[in-house]
């Protein structure tokens with residue numbers, strides 16, 4: 617596995633067991649990549665959709681009458697957990713003396729569009745990295761389709777789900793073309809021909825509304841276009857496989873730094889590549905569920921259905937997006953209004 621750091625972003629994990637071309641190898645060196653034995657995937661493999669999922673993406677499962685009391689949650693938990701793709705159970709994480717996560721618990725179900733919000737430094741990105749298998753919890757567990765993850769994603773013991781990450785900065789390789797960036801995993805990990813990959817790249821780009829940019833370098837794109845290219849890279853998959861596995865996408869502040877209209881474009885794209893959405897080609901998206909870490913109110917309103925509020929290392933509130941502004945929880949009220957008065961201290 618190779619890791620890319622730059623512009624203060626988290627590492628992008630990519631496969632690097634055997635770089636196909638000298639150019640790729642040079643690019644890896646240029647970005648300061650290092651290979652590590654046994655690291656071979658950013659995305660894990662595959663499973664059928666949950667049995668209680670209807671064709672329209674809604675759940676056949678009946679809801680409990682009881683409201684979960686933990687973490688001031690207002691979300692009704694279905695009886696049946698067979699549609700749970702990811703579960704964090706009492707996750708703790710410290711960096712040195714800083715105890716960042718102090719018992720985070722939540723579930724992400726098949727078909728969900730979930731936002732993770734909360735004050736700066738409260739551990740939102742850390743949660744995403746733990747879900748993705750880039751960090752291990754000090755205590756607590758992460759379950760992927762009911763199977764406990766023992767270590768990092770590189771340990772390769774988890775199957776049943778692909779997990780993709782879309783970073784704030786887009787994290788494209790500067791010296792690779794858009795085609796090479798979008799098709800990167802397939803060039804390195806699949807047995808597909810260059811022509812097949814090129815066709816899929818063009819389709820993925822078209823799905824996010826980009827045409828004719830395949831031969832451009834990232835430096836020739838606007839910030840919004842780079843984010844779209846990153847999205848195209850995250851939704852491309854090996855169509856020669858017998859089964860295409862469900863995928864969860866994790867977006868870390870996808871609209872940070874964008875103007876309001878560019879934000880709307882990205883928010884709509886996030887919706888469009890979801891299984892309940894429709895991409896630029898008019899096809900349903902192939903993303904089963906997604907999680908968005910964001911501070912942007914527009915993204916909360918437009919791109920997600922359910923919210924998980926993190927504060928001081930714990931989930932202090934969960935609810936549907938429309939409940940956010942009417943919540944009586946003082947932490948949520950202060951955050952929603954941006955007031956300086958309240959329990960959140962800066």
Ligand SMILES: Nc1ncnc2c1ncn2[C@@H]1O[C@H](COP(=O)(O)OP(=O)(O)OP(=O)(O)O)[C@@H](O)[C@H]1O
Pocket residue numbers: 711714716734735736737738739740741742743
């Ligand atoms: N690898 C690391 N080593 C040391 N400290 C870290 C590391 N990763 C995160 N932290 C610290 O953990 C805390 C939580 O970081 P994280 O990025 O998860 O917060 P966040 O809620 O996403 O913040 P923001 O909203 O500002 O992006 C911060 O104080 C950060 O400095």
